Amino acid sequence: MKSNVNYLVAAVFVALIFFTIIYVTAILPATTFTPNKSDVAWEYSSSEKRGRDVYRREGCFYCHTQFVRYQDREMGEMVKAGDYVFETPHLLGTERTGPDLSNIGGKYPDAWHWAHHTNPRAVKPGSIMPSFSYLSNQDMTDLVAYLQTIGQKRVQPRWIVAPQEFRDKFHGVAEKTDVNASSFANAGRGIYMQNCAQCHGVTGKGNGSVSMTMQKKPANFTRPFYAGYDDATWYWRISEGVPGTRMPRWAKTLSDEDMAYLVAFLKTLPKPPSAKAGDISVTDYAALDQPEEMNQNFWEIEAQKHGSGESDPFTAYSEETKGAHE
Ligand code: HEC
Numbered sequence: 623m624k625s626n627v628n629y630l631v632a633a634v635f636v637a638l639i640f641f642t643i644i645y646v647t648a649i650l651p652a653t654t655f656t657p658n659k660s661d662v663a664w665e666y667s668s669s670e671k672r673g674r675d676v677y678r679r680e681g682c683f684y685c686h687t688q689f690v691r692y693q694d695r696e697m698g699e700m701v702k703a704g705d706y707v708f709e710t711p712h713l714l715g716t717e718r719t720g721p722d723l724s725n726i727g728g729k730y731p732d733a734w735h736w737a738h739h740t741n742p743r744a745v746k747p748g749s750i751m752p753s754f755s756y757l758s759n760q761d762m763t764d765l766v767a768y769l770q771t772i773g774q775k776r777v778q779p780r781w782i783v784a785p786q787e788f789r790d791k792f793h794g795v796a797e798k799t800d801v802n803a804s805s806f807a808n809a810g811r812g813i814y815m816q817n818c819a820q821c822h823g824v825t826g827k828g829n830g831s832v833s834m835t836m837q838k839k840p841a842n843f844t845r846p847f848y849a850g851y852d853d854a855t856w857y858w859r860i861s862e863g864v865p866g867t868r869m870p871r872w873a874k875t876l877s878d879e880d881m882a883y884l885v886a887f888l889k890t891l892p893k894p895p896s897a898k899a900g901d902i903s904v905t906d907y908a909a910l911d912q913p914e915e916m917n918q919n920f921w922e923i924e925a926q927k928h929g930s931g932e933s934d935p936f937t938a939y940s941e942e943t944k945g946a947h948e
């Protein structure tokens with residue numbers, strides 16, 4: 623009889639310890655720890671929210687984590703508690719069969735994600751990520767919209783843009799010049815041939831004669847990517863050059879007016895995307911090794927989005943901006 627009481631005391635003691643641990647490690651923090659939302663915390667739009675549900679439903683978090691700790695070097699910027707205030711249920715994950723996705727937003731264009739989800743091997747040879755080609759267009763669109771939000775505010779803007787200082791400066795320049803006028807573009811062509819063509823090439827393809835000797839090749843302005851540059855960004859890049867390359871800081875040599883002529887000329891060079899072989903560029907990922915139909919869907923959805931005036935680098939391909947380039 624006496625030994626039974628002993629067992630009872632032991633059992634109560636063990637239960638007490640168990641619940642104390644649960645209380646201290648789970649219940650107490652859950653009720654008392656309410657961090658303020660950080661700058662990175664993202665309030666999802668309805669499409670992004672649906673995309674998040676697709677991410678959960680498809681089990682992306684089985685293989686991908688969404689946290690970067692002190693010891694996770696080279697995974698990008700560390701996360702803070704306040705980043706997660708809209709993250710219920712959380713999608714932190716535990717396994718890193720695939721890379722951490724905390725900073726995936728803005729790393730790739732939408733078209734890359736479409737190609738990668740449809741057939742990971744098409745863009746990452748040797749990838750063991752499964753294909754999600756069975757997702758509907760709606761699911762795919764929303765999922766990509768969601769991915770593009772993750773860490774978006776933590777990392778740099780999605781596409782490089784001119785700092786405010788240069789925007790203000792360009793604003794002053796643009797008041798005196800019309801960078802959309804073809805007469806300005808023609809004048810810019812002249813300045814370009816004298817100062818830039820030896821590196822960037824007569825047609826702007828980055829293959830000027832001097833480029834042969836250069837390790838970091840001059841930019842190819844005919845890439846569709848450059849259609850995403852706005853006027854101030856062109857102006858800023860010409861004015862300040864590209865540190866670490868042989869691209870000079872033209873503000874030291876040319877006048878503001880000359881640089882405005884150059885902006886007018888350069889913005890006529892980017893080509894709309896094409897699926898020709900040998901002409902693959904950032905925006906042509908959708909053309910890689912996937913059903914033709916999928917491609918078509920991607921560009922149709924892009925076109926619809928931009929019909930509604932949403933701002934994105936791909937806007938450059940809408941009819942409206944194409945007109946402005948001519
Ligand atoms: C079986 C494990 C697995 C699952 C499930 C999985 N992935 Fe992956 N994922 C990987 C691996 C491995 C890589 C690295 C190779 C590559 O990029 O394809 C990867 C890479 C990625 C990348 C590129 C990361 C980078 O920084 O380059 C993205 C984005 C991604 N996955 C998204 C998803 C999404 C969205 C889902 C759910 C629809 C998903 N993954 C499901 C294993 C997985």
Ligand code: HEC
Binds near residue numbers: 817821859872884
């Ligand atoms: C000595 C060779 C050289 C000359 C001359 C030169 N560039 Fe460049 N340019 C480069 C290199 C190299 C880059 C860097 C490409 C990169 O970062 O990938 C570059 C980059 C640029 C960029 C930025 C592209 C980007 O990706 O943002 C612009 C804009 C540009 N050049 C315009 C001009 C203009 C306009 C002129 C003439 C006034 C000119 N360049 C003359 C070599 C040159």
